[in-house]
Amino acid sequence: MTPERMAELVARWVRFYTRDLPVEIAQRRVEEIDADLHDHVAHERANGSGISNRRIALGILSRMVRGVAADAAWRGRQAKVSAHRSTLEGTMKTTRTLYRSAVRVGLGVALILSLPLVAMQMTDEAVWSLADFVLAGVLLTTIGIALELAVRKAGNLATAICLAALGVAAAVLGQADDAPGLVLLGLLLIASACALGVRTGQRSR
């Protein structure tokens, strides 16, 4: 076997044990060994007077075989480090997502509660006490959190259909009982079901 063929074999081994590692780490090792192999062959040919190609190839093979255990240990360590890094990134992503969900729910609740507040300034028909606002706030926050969880965790069509059914039922009951709050809740549930359906559709694409 020629030194070049042997160098190719070593390069393949390097590509094998660097597979699935982060690109920059794998690329660095591959390039570094490529340069080493090139220098090795060039050096032996330039300085090893009369050294046969077979001997150079065996020298390269010997370096690869003696280093296999260290290669495996290096790979294990790199894999562990990158797994730890991706766990950290995952935690940061989850924190960011939770923060965004909380902001969305908070803004939604504030927006909905501002409607009766504004209405109270304009007409005497809407009279909400502080307890009404607190109760509605708690109710809306619970619904908001439930919806956020449904969208992030479940995210399937069945959940969307259930929400839509609940929303329609609430709206119909609200109209029958002349309860505008219940109608509003129903409409909110229907809107959430639509949003969930759209997101589920996007994810499945």
Next chain:
Amino acid sequence: MPRRKPGTLLPLETKILEVALSTLRSGQTTFHGFGLAQTMREQSGSRSLTAHGTLYKALSRLEEFGLLTSHWEDAEAAAERRPRRRLYELTGEGARVAERALAEKAVAPRSCAASEPT
């Protein structure tokens, strides 16, 4: 390969630092993997070069410890039409550790000669 005690260097890592220091003293600030293996072979009188895996694993550990830094060479590789080399350089801390290792070796030469790179 010997098991590492916390806070200590393996014999190969110490050897690399010593070679890096002697390279620095000879006026060359950087060295590359094969050049290092070749120098270590010459110095030890061994017939074989340090294995790829052993050598580059040790280099990456020394870099992690802050005893070496590295960068890709720029234009020389393209000019010579060969793969670019990763060039290593001894840090200040690395030089101090290498000097200490050499001093210890001068005091007790037999204790350090026990381990050769694989």
